[in-house]
Structures are given as structure tokens and as C-alpha cells.
Amino acid sequence: MKLKLKKQWTIRQTALQTFNTTLLRETDKLNEFKIALKNRFQALQNLLKEEETTIKNKWEEIKGALTSTCQELLSCKKHHHQE
Incomplete structure (x- = not known):
């Protein structure tokens, strides 16, 4: 069996x-x-001009802006697992 x-x-x-x-x-x-992403990067650009940041910090901010925009406007892909 x-x-x-x-x-x-x-x-x-x-x-x-x-x-x-x-x-x-x-x-x-x-x-x-596109509009939501432009708005995020506009705010991010103004913030980064004021502060002196490293490349790593800039990358984290860019990555965070992109993923949060995707989470708001695009849903996560659904995985169809085989049973």
C-alpha cells in the first residue's frame, strides 16, 4: 500500500x-x-540630498521603495504546488 x-x-x-x-x-x-514609483523616488531623492549616506544605505532605500510600491499595486504571484 x-x-x-x-x-x-x-x-x-x-x-x-x-x-x-x-x-x-x-x-x-x-x-x-509609474506614477506611484515616480512619487516614491521623488521623495527619496529629496531625503537623500539632505543626508550624507553610503551606497549601501541608498540601495536599501531604493529597494524598499520599489518593493513597497510593488506590494501596494501588484499582488504577489501565487504558487501552485503539486500535491
Whole structure:
């Protein structure tokens, strides 16, 4: 007698986030994403001009702005796991 075991998928915080970029094929969603991203980078640029920061800090700020915009406007990609 053979039994199939379900895989136990765990979500870790270090896992790579993939966003549903197929939503950007729609022009309305793409324009909304561009505007939101421009606004984030405008605010970020003003902040970085005031402070003296390192390259690493700048990269963290850019990465944070990009991922937070993607999280707000694009949903995470759903994984369809085989059972």
C-alpha cells in the first residue's frame, strides 16, 4: 500500500518575493505603477540630498521603495504546488 504525503510548505521571510508583473500589461495599471514609483523616488531623492549616506544605505532605500510600491499595486504571484 502506497501513501502520498502532502508537502509542508513553509513561508520564510527570507524567501524571494515574486510579484504578478502580468498586471503591468494593462495600460491603466502600468500608468498607475509609474506614477506611484515616480512619487516614491521623488521623495527619496529629496531625503537623500539632505543626508550624507553610503551606497549601501541608498540601495536599501531604493529597494524598499520599489518593493513597497510593488506590494501596494501588484499582488504577489501565487504558487501552485503539486500535491
